[in-house]
Amino acid sequence: MNFLEERIVKDGVVKAGNILKVDSFLNHQMDVRLFRQMGEEFKRRFADKSINKILTIEASGIGIAIEKGFQPGGAKIHEMGYPLESLAIVESMDDATGTVVFRPQP
Template sequence: MELLKERIRAEGSVLPGNILKVGSFLNQQMDIALYNEMGKEFARRFSGTKISRIVTIEASGIGLACITAQYFNVPVVFAKKHRSANVSGDLLSATITSYTHQTEYTVILPKAYVRPGDSVLVIDDFLANGCALEGLVSMIVSGGATVAGAGIAIEKGFQGGGDRLRARGVRVESLAIVEALEGPEGIVFRK
């Protein structure tokens, strides 16, 4: 998606450790007009696919998931990163390793909000090593639902998570795939 790539080129900065900082428009300050264009693009790519629910993970995926949901007319559910006092009932869970934070954490999703027969679109802002997406996929499948696909804003292609999931049969649609960040050419996108 050229509009997103242009913003990454214009405002993205690369921090040590192959971290791409896009906080000015994507994952801390959120440009809602851009979000709407991304939501429309996900709707275009998944047109003709049955989607009954969108699932994301806190925190930075939530905004994009909510804006995108308007183009599918479905509810959004987000997986929480730790058990909190106001979650009750039967839970799905997965353990995820964060590349950015170099930590492991547990995510949970109430079974009541991902039902057998659901056809789920996963939305997230970033896909790197794929651990978060793998965890979401395993929770959705163990809840008896189907993963229709994943819509990602920025995939770090060189970390391989997206391609591993594609090889397993998960449809991953990323709006911008970055192949290199720190080389002599700067930020390079997959053709």
């Protein structure tokens, strides 16, 4: 995933204790296009495997789950009985711009 390595070099910040912060594009501010690239790379690398779960070590995995919900595989995830939910319910997403509009909370 050279594109991810390049993005980390470009926008990652190394803090004291060699802590790498990538929250400007992976956590607090999610780059939807980057998630889409990562999803396509996962799909390519694991095309011959029977993958039914993706686990993350942090809540930032919600970005990947939201993106997956917009891909054709999202319907299959729902059909298999796995919930794909968030308190931040996506109302719409513009694939061209990566703009996500969240449904207002009641």
